[in-house]
Amino acid sequence: MAKIIYITGGQRSGKSSYAQQLALSLSENPVYLATSRHWDDNYSERIKRHQDDRGPEWTNIEEEKFISNHDLSGKVVVMDCVTLWLTNFFFDLEQDIEKVLTAAKSELEKVSKQDCTLIIISNEIGMGGHPTHPTQMKFTDLQGWMNQYIGKKSDEAFLMVSGLPMKLK
Template structure:
């Protein structure tokens, strides 16, 4: 229903891993969400965090070389306890390192806490 309710100016693209293959030149792009994107890598790479992170960084860099405005939505999953499950711990590490990488490249970073925006990084 939410897709049907969008105006015609919205285009929905579902790309599991290869965002860089989507031409977004001149557009405002919302990537929702980085955490789900990371899931695709860690599952496809049998839990290999280093390989997943390298692939995500490479694709992120290629994707964001396009002339566009990018908004990345992610989850801060590292604020909870430490899981006894190996894959969950590896996934938490992957998402945390990916978030750091994207935040470093971003002009602005906003953490939403209970619907309240908390500026973490600002370009002005």
Template structure:
């Protein structure tokens, strides 16, 4: 089994930068699996900034829904960075798809990977209880996804203010 690392934290905590550095330090050409599906100018700007900061030298796979397929197809191509599980989950929820079988398939896929996988995910359950049902459902689902991935991960890091804390 390859090395599985979950990097989680709040928005703008530095988790993506930390995860990118982890993947760059691994041997092989790094593979960036992007789960965003930019639907507006603000999100397209975010994607462009991420690409600019990341720089050249990465193989890019853009896959907003079929993360399991992207992992399986890229296994052996180099260490992979999945950025991020939060967008992947929201893509499934906004598409009206049942996220639970997808999360189960993801954990099974992670266990069969040969090349390392570093996954980025937001920790969304540390704030106030959202006022609407959709936001509460998303918060709960993200917590369950994070727990499932953390359970199969070799390492879990929580990033706060740019500083990684080893959890597992």
């Protein structure tokens, strides 16, 4: 069974930096599981810069949705991030919240059966202003429900505030 370390917080709160430092303290060769979709050429260049910044000790895996298709056994893995991962399901499954939650929970259940350390990064998008567009409202609810699910499933959980990890669990 996977050990799940959950790291959540607001935009630019230090989540990814903390997760990467933690992964490097646990493994000389961690895995970076990137869930972002390549939306356009500019975004692809940004992804390449991020990969280069991480350095050669990292193994990079790009997987938009089906994280359980990868053998992560015996590895320390940073999954970055739940928000982008859910976005891919959200639009591919026509914004059907129940279908998205079912698919995402199923993938997380499958991957958590592997013997790995899984450091999951997510965003607390519901802590700011109230979304006004119906699609934003649906996605904010979806993100909140998935964050609760991961938080309960995790062995450890941290909330990042101003670059500082606050241990929740």
